[in-house]
Amino acid sequence: MNRFYGKTISAKVKWGLPLLVFAVIFGLARWDAGLYRQPIGQVTAVRTTQTRAITDNLGNRDRTTRQAVTARLLNTEARGRVVHFNHTSVRSGAMDSRLQVGSQVFLSQQNSRFVLLNRKRDGIVLALFGFAVALLVLIMRRRFVMTALSILANIGLLLLVLRVDFNSHQVAAFGLFAGLAVTFTVVTALFVLGVSRSAAIAATATIGATAAGVALGYAVFHLTGYKDLHLEAVKYVTQAPQLLFFVQIIIGSLGAVFDECTDITAAVIELPPTQNRFTAGMAIGRSVMGPLIAVLFMIFIAETFTESVLWLRNGNSIAQTVIWVMGLGFAQSLVSAFGIVLAVPLTSGLATFLAKEGRA
Amino acid sequence: MSTIVALLLVLLGLLAAVGGKQGLGDFVALLLNMGIMIVATVLMAGGFQPVVVAVVAGLAVLATIIFLATPDSDVAGTAFTAALLAMGLVLLVVVVGVVLSHTAGFGQEDSEELEGFSLTIGISFQHLLIATGLLSTLGAIAEAAVAVAAGLAELGPTTAADARERLGSAIIGTALNTLFFGFFGGFAGLFIWFAQLHYPFWQILNDQIFAGELIQVFFSVIAVTLTVPLTIWVSQMRHQGGQA
Known part of the structure; x- marks a missing residue:
């Protein structure tokens, strides 16, 4: 009492x-x-x-x-x-x-x-x-400890990479950040899921889906000739804004894609082999992808608010403001969304395949 | 065809192929949110009080994300109620954070970009930043509320408190990753800039843009962390109410 x-x-x-x-x-x-x-x-x-x-x-x-x-x-x-x-x-x-x-x-x-x-x-x-x-x-x-350690490890990695001087090597910088994204994923997977089959599946699926999403985005940019997309308006960049824009997309969507892949993997691995694991994974993925797209969308768009209002008050038209200021946020959220959607079949398939292998 | 339109069409194809009807719902939600955000910006620029516009737009955004993403109306109801409560609390945090940090407006790093603009636009940049801070957290609030509400519905009403806590912690853990990378992705350029200029740590911590960005991340983390227990609480209240 x-x-x-x-x-x-x-x-x-x-x-x-x-x-x-x-x-x-x-x-x-x-x-x-x-x-x-x-x-x-x-x-x-x-x-x-x-x-x-x-x-x-x-x-x-x-x-x-x-x-x-x-x-x-x-x-x-x-x-x-x-x-x-x-x-x-x-x-x-x-x-x-x-x-x-x-x-x-x-x-x-x-x-x-x-x-x-x-x-x-x-x-x-x-x-x-x-x-x-x-x-x-x-x-x-107590569960906060592992999450905190995982984020601290990622911040440490980030600080390490930022020490590299890459002003003169833009392509190398892109490679470095792509490598950083892979390392981020592996480190986070190990912290969240431990050394396990799930961690391997989630990390592979995250890297695969993010890469596929960005590649698809790049293809669309290229095929449409970057029409009405003003990469020169990427903020705080002096050189090669295009490469930096892709770095932002890759890193920005990584967490959301990883979040999704973990959910799907966890659900599929736990199912007994008698059930249709692929369908179950797809169902989980479908239910989480919409809100995840929204999370990134709101972050990327809200960032453009102050500047959009400044543009509008300076006599620019709504169309101009949407294209020049909000456009990059839209593009970033849409390409991130590619990764989030592609992760659903990719993770479901990979988890089903590897879970079967494990039983055999 | 403009690149954004092409991206939208490709996303529509992907969502329909992977998600079927649910995917189309997600696409409609995204389009609606785009529309809401553009209208909100235009209203703010038109002289409406930015914080009021943000709260109204915020309600619409939350409703769009939650109701179009959740087929189960009971789950959606719980999630929406909890998200509204969380939004109210987060607004308080955002107001305190923005007012005390003086991070509104633009910093020295923006000066090149601002050349040729009139900055005396007669609209409070502080209010605009409060609006930004609130709106940027809403996606995360909605996502966490839906995840917790759906998870609780699956566990059933008689689950032990420990299982509920475990569910909540797992959702916060993954949401923190989403936010950490999401924000870093939004501002990678600034990080690289600071690193290349070798700004000392104390200067970065007090820098208007960096402090503003960091505070934005904290708003979202606080938002998600508040949303989880609120959703558990709302779900229990609704269950008790249903029994009475």
Whole structure:
């Protein structure tokens, strides 16, 4: 009885844990300025010195605000010193927003004057990370360990590959990332499924389906001559946007395809040989492929929102905006969807074939 | 023929061949979602409050994914209810995250791309980012809700709590992989850029675009993790309600 009582209390209290973790990390990060070499200031007073209504040449109305800011330095030798600077922002906040008392910012010293460089964001990033991890531990408990290890191993692999300097070798870079995708799959399969027949089936099917999907996508791109597809609009790329676009598709769809292949393999392997395993695998695959396509679609399209609105407000037509800004997101989700759909028969067939071999 | 149209036709063929009627449903759902997202963007640009547009579009997206992907109406009902609750909670998380992180708008890395654009467009970029954050999680919420609801229906109402937890954990585990790779795939270019420029870690952590992207991943992880227990809870409530 006593134990039961204790359990209900802790059941209610435990949901506060993620919030507690969030608050503690966020609070601590406000005191971590000493870890940085770049001067950090905390705003102690702001005074609005000027606001001005502005209308751009497209008739968009906005407002700029100029603030006289007083801040106290939190680190470096000048710690404790009070500095003054001006800060101009636009209400819509495309580049920066208004400062408030308590805001922490990176400053840069130019001669004797300080200018604002960037916001300090480590607190919220780490606090949200802590919140997510606390929530995962609460719900998955011990099972979280393997998932976390698998993701950590993948991040390690990624950092390793990113150290390679491939600015001058674009084709080699594509090969490297394709190899990375294969390694990601194998590592994840081993962590999730252990050294087993299922892991071999799921990994092979994932690699096969992703490769087939991307190859099919490439064929369609080529046959249609990349009409209305503007790969030069791929963000943050200086050279060879086409190769990088394929890298993004391959890596982006890998997790979803793997997710699906694991589901199908698990279901098929567990069935007794008297039942039609292939049909069962196809049924599982059919039920999961739609939502998986939607997961990637929403991620890739939501990324284009801010820019799409900017384009529309700058007098571009809806068609132009859809083609130039959302088009790449659409293309990426569609080619990823090829892999997700192709994985269904591929995994079902492979699992049925290999499960039979195993029994023989 | 434009490449996107050709891609759509090929996908239609594949979905019909592999999925039959279910595959056609999935295709219709994808087309509807494309339409919803384009209309939502146009409405936001037209001056409607972006967060309100996102919530309304979000309801439509969730309904589309869940009801068109799930033949069993009981499973779909449970999944939809849980997904709505999850969406409400995630909106809170997104608002807090976006407001505190100041990641709205564009960063220095975007400046080349923004040449020639007027940035004083009179629409709050912070609200646009809240809309983005919410909408990008919805696919993952719907997928997790459907998977849990379908799994529970298969297990039956009398299953032990431990089996339910195992099911939920397995679904979160695979969803985390989907999200990790999905987001990395969306932003591989940025990672490569940062790596080639040898930015130090602290600078990356505070960088507007990188922090914004990382926070986006956390939103989705939190969304999926909240969806699973919520779906289990809704399923139990519905079962109890059905008995009473």
